[in-house]
C-alpha cells in the first residue's frame with residue numbers, strides 16, 4: 001500500500017506546478033489517478049464533520065483506518081490502551097494548554113476522527129516524495145538547535161512540554177517547528193519517531209501551527225508525516241491529527257504549550273504518542289526494521305528551507321535570554337531508560353547541538369525551578385544560515 005501510493009505519486013507527470021497559489025491544470029489521467037488514490041486513503045465515514053477551519057473530518061471505523069492497509073499489520077491486534085501507567089501533566093498557572101480548545105467528542109463509539117485527504121494534499125505531497133520516495137527524508141537547508149541525549153543509554157521514552165509559536169515561513173517548502181524524537185540505528189538504516197508542532201504548508205496545507213507526528217524506517221524506505229501513509233494507529237476518539245493549534249504564544253505575552261510524549265509499551269513494543277493527557281495512538285513495532293529501543297533522541301527546534309534561500313525564524317524568532325516567555329522553550333523535559341522511570345536530563349546525560357549559532361541558539365543548564373523543571377530555551381531569527 002505504501003509503495004502503491006508512493007509509486008502513483010511519483011508517476012504523476014510534471015505538467016502541473018504549485019507556485020504560490022497558482023495551480024496549473026492537471027491532465028485527465030492524473031486527475032483520475034488522484035481520485036483512485038483518494039478512494040484508497042479516505043475510508044468510508046460513519047459520520048462526517050465540517051470543522052470551523054474548513055477541513056472535513058470523517059469518523060472512520062477504528063478497525064478500518066488507513067494503518068491497516070499496511071501488509072505488515074495484516075494480523076495486527078489493535079491495542080486500545082497502553083500497558084504502562086503515567087501521571088497526569090500538571091499545567092502551571094502561567095502556561096496554558098495550546099490544544100484544549102480543539103477537543104471535541106463528536107464521533108460515534110468505535111470510530112475515530114480523521115481529517116479527510118484532499119486532491120490538493122496529494123499534489124503537495126508529490127513534491128515531497130521526490131526525495132527517494134521517503135516522505136520525511138532529510139533535506140538540505142535544514143537547521144537545528146537542540147538538546148540531544150548523549151547515546152550512552154538505551155531509551156524507552158521521552159517527554160516535554162513544548163511552548164507553541166507560529167513562526168512565519170516564506171514559502172510552502174519552508175518549515176519551522178519544535179518536537180521530541182527518538183531513533184535507533186546507523187543513519188543509513190535509521191528508524192525514527194517524532195512528535196511536536198510545526199508550521200509546514202507543504203504538509204499541512206497552510207501557514208498555521210499544527211501538532212504533527214512522523215516516522216521513518218530508512219532500511220525499508222518507508223515513513224511519512226501524520227496519517228499520510230499506513231503506519232500510525234489512532235486510538236483517541238476526540239483529537240484529530242491535522243487540526244490547527246490556534247493558541248500560540250507571543251514574545252513576553254501569554255504562553256501556550258503542548259505536553260508531548262513518545263513511550264515504548266513494555267508489553268507490545270508499540271510506540272505510543274501522548275498529547276496532553278491523551279494516548280493518541282501508537283506506531284506498531286512491526287513497521288520498523290528495528291526499534292526495540294532507541295539509541296538517540298532529544299528535544300529539537302528545527303527549520304528547513306530550499307537551497308540558497310534564507311531560513312525562517314525558529315520558535316519565537318528570538319535568541320535564548322534566560323527569560324522564559326521570550327525565546328521558545330521546552331520544559332519538564334524527561335526521558336526513560338530501561339528502568340521506565342522519568343529521568344531528568346542532567347547535563348552529563350545530554351549534549352547541546354546547534355549548527356549555526358548566528359541564526360539559532362539553544363541554552364540548556366538543566367534544572368531551572370519547580371514549574372519549569374529541566375527546561376531549554378531555543379530559537380532565533382534565521383536568515384542566511386547556509387545550506
Ligand SMILES: *[C@@H]1O[C@H](CO)[C@@H](O)[C@H](O)[C@H]1NC(C)=O
Nearest residue numbers: 072217219220286287288289
Ligand atoms: C523491510 O525489508 C525487508 C527486505 O525487503 C523485509 O524482509 C522486511 O519485512 C521489511 N520490514 C519492514 C518493517 O518494512
Ligand SMILES: *[C@@H]1O[C@H](CO)[C@@H](O)[C@H](O)[C@H]1NC(C)=O
Nearest residue numbers: 153154336337338339343349
Ligand atoms: C537509567 O538512568 C539512571 C539515571 O541516569 C541510571 O542511574 C541507571 O543506571 C540507568 N539504568 C539503566 C538500566 O540504564
